[in-house]
Amino acid sequence: MNDFLQPSEDEAKEYLPRYRLLYAVIVLATIIISSRLWLLQIMQGSELRQFSERNRVKETKLPAPRGLLLDRENRVLVDNLPGFDASISPQYAKRLEETSDAVGEVLGVPGRRIADDVRKSQRRDGPFRPVKVKDNVPLEEVFRLKLLRWDHPGLSVNESIQRFYSLAQNGAQLFGYVGEISKEQIPKYNDFYQGKYVFESGDIIGKSGLEETWDTTVRGKDGTSYVEVDARGREAPTENSNYFGFQPEPALPGHNLVLTIDKDIQEAAFKAMNRQDSIGPRIGGVIAMKANGEILAWVNTPSFDPNSFSTRIPTQVWTQLVNDPFRPLRNKVIQDHFSPGSTFKPVVALAALQEKVITPNTYVNAPSELKFGRRVYHDAHRASHGNITVAQAIEASSNIFFYKMGIQLGIDRIAPYAKLLGLGAKTNISMAHEAPGLIPTSEWKLKKLGEEWQPGENLSNAIGQGFVLVTALQMAVAYNTIGLEGKVMKPFLIKKVLNQDSKVLQEFEPQVLRDATQPNEFGVTIDPAFFKVVKEGMRRVVSGERGTAVRSRLTGVEMAGKTGTTQVRSWSADEIYKRCDSRPIFQRHHGWFVAFAPADKPEITVAVLAQHACSGAYGGAPIVKDVMQAYFEKYHPEMLKKAEKEMKSLTLKTPASVNEEAE
Amino acid sequence: MRLAGDLLSTGLQVEERNRFSRLDLNFAFVILALNVIGLINLYSATHGLFSKDRMDLFWMQIVWLSVGWTVYLGITLIDYKVFLRGAYVLYGLNVAALVAVELIGKTSLGATRWLDLGFFRYQPSETMKLVLVLVFARTFANKSFQGGMGLRELAWPVFLLMIPWVLTVKQPDLGTATLLIAIAGSMFLFVGVRRAILIFLVIISAIAAPIVWNFGLKDYQKNRVLTFLSPGRDPRGTGYNSIQSKIAVGSGKVLGKGFRKGTQSQLEFLPERHTDFIFSVLSEEHGFIGSITTLGLFLILWLMSIRIAVQARDKAGALIVVGTLSYMFWHVVVNMCMVIGLLPIVGVPLPLLSYGGSGMLTTMVGLGLISSVAYRRYLF
Structure with a gap:
């Protein structure tokens, strides 16, 4: 056997003086890191906490309107309609019961059910995910909800885009339909597109028919807006540049398809x-x-x-x-x-x-x-x-x-x-x-x-x-x-x-x-x-x-x-x-x-x-x-x-x- | 009947108890404590608002932890000399894996670092760090250098270092390449290097630095360094992570914002928060108390390791401990300094806390080696 494998206590002792240096380096590094933590968390803590509060510049996605589907004579077969949806952010909704009751009254839904939904989502996804209360809210309800917002932090009314199929039942399998990307689809899609498109939960994709087959042509490119929200979750106007001065990026609408179909x-x-x-x-x-x-x-x-x-x-x-x-x-x-x-x-x-x-x-x-x-x-x-x-x-x-x-x-x-x-x-x-x-x-x-x-x-x-x-x-x-x-x-x-x-x-x-x-x-x-x-x-x-x-x-x-x-x-x-x-x-x-x-x-x-x-x-x-x-x-x-x-x-x-x- | 059984088992029990008592339990408990903190923190980092597709990572980490502990206990029971004997074989295999990465590796975010083994992505540069420790321990174990190593003695170890180093730089993975140098350098210095050579190195690096800067670094690498020196120059781009991370850490104040309540982490102001920026999540949600406790546990781990090195049966054991210690130490220091804005952003994970199979396994193997040395130490 090689002689390096022989136990050699004496030789090991040769290293003893060096350990002092080792101790010194380790302790010194620990002191440097601790002092920095002390500086950031204790000395500058309040200031940085304020930053983080103000830092709620939320990067939100502006969904791109999908392209229209037209017939051979350019008559619109599949259209986009503006719509609204209402949601509640659990992190800001401190008086959830009251808010749910008020919202429920406007929408004609039991307040209990809304509150239960919000709590369920909070348990599952944490307090930061806004919970959608209703899609496609009618206009008169939109105004009443918007008024409610000032008394009920956490409630928000957002613009959304509704896909409208003008022929309704006719051609449903041809045009297909859209829906939120499923949890299983996200990694598959991201793998497939290799960064050309990045899909996240909540994204709308074509799920069947032409909407699915021509999804990448029709889908456009989502934009980003930077919304500054205050500590109670209410959106502040974004004109005055926020901490980083981000510029919003508008959404690019998808391409329109002219079909061979004759309506x-x-x-x-x-x-x-x-x-x-x-x-x-x-x-x-x-x-x-x-x-x-x-x-x-x-x-x-x-x-x-x-x-x-x-x-x-x-x-x-x-x-x-x-x-x-x-x-x-x-x-x-x-x-x-x-x-x-x-x-x-x-x-x-x-x-x-x-x-x-x-x-x-x-x-x-x-x-x-x-x-x-x-x-x-x-x-x-x-x-x-x-x-x-x-x-x-x-x-x-x-x-x-x-x-x-x-x-x-x-x-x-x-x-x-x-x-x-x-x-x-x-x-x-x-x-x-x-x-x-x-x-x-x-x-x-x-x-x-x-x-x-x-x-x-x-x-x-x-x-x-x-x-x-x-x-x-x-x-x-x-x-x-x-x-x-x-x-x-x-x-x-x-x-x-x-x-x-x-x-x-x-x-x-x-x-x-x-x-x-x-x-x-x-x-x-x-x-x-x-x-x-x-x-x-x-x-x-x-x-x-x-x-x-x-x-x-x-x-x-x-x-x-x-x-x-x-x-x-x-x-x-x-x-x-x-x-x-x-x-x-x-x-x-x-x-x-x-x-x-x-x-x-x-x-x-x-x-x-x-x-x-x-x-x-x-x-x-x-x-x-x-x-x-x-x-x-x-x-x-x-x-x-x-x-x-x-x-x-x-x-x-x-x-x-x-x-x-x-x- | 009972008597016979007692008699029979006593002998075994003595042996067993002896074997068990030789395990350094305190050492294991410190690791376990860090594991628990790591898991709690990883849960928060992977179960945020935008992290639906990352949730599985938490469970994967538990799997890796279980594998890691099995390996830890296994290695503890094996004499570390077995690994020293196989050091060059491991080295050869690992270099081969690095070459394979160069040829057929997985590319992600512009860098090719992984081999896809189906069930997991193996990152050979990660294991190389430990293999180098073993190779150097074997090289230096039977030698004694009066007045430190000279050029002739350094030639072979430096050659051994350069092969994986060049392959890692090519990937490109500057963080790992730097760590390879740091780990190897620590061991060289521990064994001893002639003063003349050290002075020479300082002068050489002073001359080489501007040349490397101009010709050796890619633009994004330069950017990282520039940004570090002045984070405001590109707040949306390269400086963003550094600023956000500092805000995250600082805003935790003394007690933190609470489990899963860190706005910086949960609202995605922090990138890579389950890997490189895991310490920001911890500092934000658990404040100074949390971050200093974690740092304290690492310090205890290091001090215990030094004690084990001091008590080691032989030079080889001591060298293994010192090498592994420097592996742990540099990872923790570089990662934490990066997170708190003392170093530029380089992709170095935090041992035991960051998500990652390769990292977790390598760390547990390293700790297992220390534990194996401890198991065979002289008790003074």
Whole structure:
């Protein structure tokens, strides 16, 4: 072992004289610090105590007004309104009972409750946190409270900004709502923004919808004001510079967003969904999209009024909303994915044509049932369709026809076409919480579920059941692509970002994601001729003799679309024809209708999902019709008028006049 | 039966009691007292109006304290020579950690000081302070210098000091770098340095100071010093903390404003009040009585440490105690002087009172080492 490890008492003694120096240094330092403490705390104590009293220059946050949300014609959809709130600071409220009683009398709240709230907060957060007594105080109460302030130290009335959603329930999921940042969110947000924004408790942030997705654009930058408060908590004017001479920093308002939304179409869509017919107000969503990808309407129902919790949501209301089985808080048009049902058939038709399984003129026998393997597959119709072409199959929505296509194509030859059209992947529209949907392949199933793809599954998936899942927005994109015969447009919601002087900071142009007729990353292309064939079938869905969506016919404008009815659960053979509306609501089918118009040169695509509405024809088609009607009345009234005139001239011709003509 | 049991246990008991009585309980009680003051104070500092997101720190500190005490007792029972044997290994590991910080460290507030170990952020420069104490204790333990160390004897220890010092300056962490010098310097002086060298050093620093000022310091570092010399020159910026801290301390007067009632602390006039400015919170809320009691407890701790050093079994033990003592001493003195406006603002925490896992653990390890020396001392 090294010799330094040997105990060596003698050597240790060598250090003894040095300890005196050590003592001296330590004692000296202690004396210096003690004297300084004596000087500061005893000699200058009273003076510095006064400083600290005067030092209540409170740095308070001036919340920045959030940017406005405007529609495509600059009509205000989401606004800011000035408001007031009242609060009590426990540190200054020496006569809390009296103050609470006086305040309670003005506000019409029991004084006891106010006092209890203040005490509770004081126990939890200490005496310095002001306790909010009421948000959004009406003006007449503001004046009475302001008078009370002089007799009741600790009471304060502050200006605040209330977010106002002018459409109320309409578009609540689109615009979203704001609320105080939660305790859990603070570190997450601060980590994410790395000092670009610093969040504190009490800050208002966008909590859903565009308010959440575009929060950093809309939120602006909070300012600071330095308010000098006296020892009783009353604010003193700040003109005479305080101890440090701080300059206030004004709040910078957030940027305004000009949306692609058209308020008129949005309102028409909301009204259409809340119609009072035999089915009743629809549960689900509507997307109306211009052919260039601009979203005109974005509606989810049932809805809620975000104005009721622009500041603080009563717990009761919140739990009710969260537990509502119809889920009013969700953006159903992108957040939930569903089986597309028969609305998937045009996609399969395109695949079948392109893969040369059929030609546009191939007749296929479509009886009322088909035996495959050990199962018998039924058509929705009890009678046979006979020999039909692909266009007729779309028109009549023949299941058997598309079962046969599914058998011959197999899922792996369908999937690339569906994906090419925009299904089964996020559209990446600038809105949080988008669901991807799903277009299955045999490889996917093996990887995800560890099972081989069964031949029978080709049948169910070919008619949009089984694993296939899409969102309403994806359906709108896909159908718009069919309408445009190949151009896949990116859907978007924001046209422009404006600053407060209405200067355009950012502008968003329509974007062609890809052209389905040209080579692309999905490895398949679609011949423009085949788009025409499928479109013809979809035109007949609305206008044809056997069409399933004649209820959406619009005089003057020809639409093309496809209905879809998707089972919420599978039924046994004897139950399958049972009347849908005789079942409990959560067992009823979902209805789809997706269409574009005009059929030859589409300008608008509307996708409607009506949950538990039993059928697409009854549940979805009338809504699409209303939205289309609103659109063409606004943008092409001449088309509707012309048709009206023609109709009139037809009906005005009396039998007599016809006879005259005949002569 | 009972008799047999008694007989059997007596032998053990003597041994046990002996072992227990050798623990320096008074020393432990002083530490405990400071811990209690620290926790009460930290609770106030982390449960203010604006500190909702900091509340967990209080509970984290309790966790660190428990870990710290476990380590303290563990180290007490281990012969400190074990640590001396491993001193160079620890030194190598610690330097490696400092290099790792340079390469993959966590950046916060412009400085890269931490390694993210998942459950906590390890700050290698903090542990380096103690590792240096061990390395120097080992280097000097078997040597005797007549008339103090000369250049040749100083070369190796200074080299050992410079490696971590340069790495710390690079982070940049001027506070810790200065403390490394202070701790090492104290040990060098304790062992003895030739007078000629000391005079030479004074002259050199007088010449070097303006050069370092002009070329070696960053603007914010210069600002701190300038502000210290005249706090009024930028009251909103760098001088702000110093002024506010002085106001906080002074306004506590004799008895203080009371627990959780310090306006300076609770209304956020004090920055970093749970770490570097924890003593301002204490002085404001508990007045002269509180601050002088705390300082008094530290003084008692130091005086006890010196006594332990005097009674140490060997030179190595004495050196470990003196080194750890200087670690404690400089931290406390620099931190308190900063808080009461006697030194510029540098980021040095107050041992046992400030929040922080690395600091708490290092301090408890250091105190454990002193306790370990005490456990094996000669009782005169």
